[in-house]
Amino acid sequence: MRKTIIVTALAGSIIFSGTANAEDHSAVDKAPPKLVVAISVDQFSADLFSEYRSSFTGGLNRLASGVVFPSGYQSHAATETCPGHSTIMTGVHSGRAGIIGNNWIDLSIKRDDKTVYCAEDERIAGTSFGDITAAMQGDYVASAWHLLVPTLGERLKKISPKSRNVAVAGKDRAALMMGGKQVDEIYWWKGKGFSTLEGRKTLPSVAALNKAIGEQIDKARPAYAIPAQCVAHSAKIMHGDGKSVGDYAFQRPEGAASIYRGSPDFDGSILAAASAVINEMKLGQGEAADVISVGLSATDYIGHAFGTEGLEMCIQMSELDRSLGEFFDILDSENIDYVVMLTADHGGLDLPERMSLQGVPAAQRIDPNLNAETIGKTVAKELNIPGDKPVLYADGPIGDYYVSRDLPEKQRQRVKDSAMALIAAHAQVEAVLEHDDLAAIEVPRGSPEIWTLAQRARASFNPDRSGDFIVLLKKGITPIASTARGYVATHGSPWDYDRRVPILFWREGMQHFEQPLSVMTVDIAPTLAALVGVEIPADETDGKCLDINGGPTNSCK
Structure with missing residues (x-):
């Protein structure tokens, strides 16, 4: 039995399609998987996973049928995008990786702008990031040179030169921190399509995707149908100067491409790009194992713009589940022996105005x-x-x-x-x-x-x-004083609502089990390394290998 599956990056536009084989597969072989798919869902807290887990029917439901660590930790205090992503594929804490925040100050650099972005190369003359206009326009050279340690993909390439290390994400810092310096292909969203490192050529399939996005992104988009489980989440919450969140279903007027990132459509585009790269490069179909890191960013943009507990986030969880299901169907259609790991770079806190209405007295703006x-x-x-x-x-x-x-x-x-x-x-x-x-x-x-x-x-x-x-x-304090610029909620604290994230593994035939005790995101790289035969010396990781076999055979040996 075969069925057609589709990943849509934009409403009404088929971007990438394939044919899925619905036949049963055999149990996991002892041989290493041919493709490691490492997915980070930006701002996907353990609380969100737990809250919506019972409603998942697609890709997240598949992952929840594998090996589940519901209490994973981004264990550090600087719970931001860049530090979180730096831990996932390196196996070291963000400080050791050199990534102390999304931005930091370097008073020794020669340019007037002393703010350094984690994924820029400020050594290049004429660049700037500290000025918000420059940052939004991308007037900096994206680079992973601040990352002080190798990623799993880089380690694999060192011992297996035929292995490919690829990264695709909604944010450059997600792609660069998970992929590292030695990447075969790397893409992130910029403007109205996907960009890559300066001087690199774009794969034809990604160029075609960019063309399709460019033709559609400015068109009007109707509201999403509201899933049954989301109806109760629809309630208008006032904040700032007469503005509100909580009852928006992501309808976009014509010419509103600027708000595209803050919608479920955005993750569809990222997964379409990842699918295109896998297909064109034939990842997982060569002599050696390959790694692709995928950074899904819509949950973070939605969390910032609308909070974590309203209609908007409920729709996003439903669409994320659906899009991941279609993405996995595409991988199935290629008959690739792949293993998936999914986690997050950090959690998040709902906007204080809604939390106050729910009886959380500590919730307030800074x-x-x-x-x-x-x-x-x-x-x-x-x-x-x-x-x-x-x-x-x-x-x-x-x-x-x-x-x-x-x-x-x-x-x-x-x-x-x-x-x-x-x-x-x-x-405070x-x-x-x-x-x-x-x-x-x-x-x-x-x-x-x-x-x-x-x-x-x-x-x-x-x-x-x-x-x-x-x-x-202190707990419950949102470090955003004003919502004038469109962000109503955020993260970045040392508290568990920002630190706790799910860590999920799935491979065809993998025995389901759940480990409720805490583990850390620095454990992910050693765990995946053991599956593909990469040895990370004990003194080069802050994590440990997690046994994900769930049976008499230890996957860490």
Whole structure:
């Protein structure tokens, strides 16, 4: 019996199709799989997986029938996209990987813009990222050069030169952190299609996909049909200056391509691109095993724009499940022996306005005066520091803070001490951690749910890139003071709603079992490495191999 399956990147437009074989397959062979498919769903928290698990009928349902670790941890404190993705295919904590945040400050670089983006190469003259306009226009050179450790795909290529290492994602930082520096093909969304590294040619199949997207993306899109399980989630929640979320079904007027990323259609495009690359390169059909990393970004954009508990997220969960099911059907149609791993780079917190209505008194937005500029001016005035140059730098209200290097050493110390004391006294701040104190802490081991805040911060700390001190907020505080720019909710805290993510494995014939105890995303690379015959030395990983056979044969041996 055969059936036709389709992945649609845009409403009414067939982008990639194949023929699926519905016949039963034999149990998992002892031979390594020919294709590793590593999927990260941006902002797909363990809470979301648990909440919607019973409604899954497609790809997520298939994965839930495999090996399930419902309590995986992005164990570090800097729960952002770049740090999270840096752990998945490297097997090391983000600090060791050199990825302390999406952005950080480097006061030593020569350009005026001192903000460094995790996936840029600021060594190239004329680039900028700190200015929001430059960032949105992509006026930087995307690169994985900040990633200090190899990915699984790179390790596999080193011992097996015929293996291919590929990455496709909605964000450049997702593709680059999972793929690494040595990639055969790599693509991420930019504008109205998929882009690749500077100087690289685009595969014909991806170019064709880009053409199809370009012809459709500005057209109007009707609202999604509301699944039965989502009806109860539809409720208008007011926020900001007369704006609301909670009852939107992703209808788009003509010419509204700019909001395409924040819809379920976006993941369809990413999976269409991944399918096209697999098909054209014949991944999983060669002599050696291949790796493709796929970063699905729509859940994150939707979580930021609409929160995690409304109609919008419910529709997204349903569509993600459906799109993944069609994607796996395409892989089945190629008769590829593949293993799938799915996890997330971080979790997320719902918008405080809805949480407050649900009786969560701690839910509130951050004090707009809690930021480096305001605190720095207050400290400079207290210490009688002349001039108008900033004495304190940070990329946002939380995370890494840096003291100006233009100040004399003793004055720098006084600025740091005063700023730390002032911030620590704020009612919304849980902890302020000093650089040297964190450097002295041993990298934590053991169960991540019982790590102290300092240990969580240590996991995403890098002595050469981290700030002079790090600011952590109390539970329930959303580090967005205003929703004027369209984001109503976010992540980035050291708390479990941002740290806990599902970790799922599936392979044809794999015995289903569920491990409720905590594991970490740094365990993923060693686990997949064991399946494809890659040995990662113990001193080069912070994780451990997880036995996913569920029987007498240990997959880690």
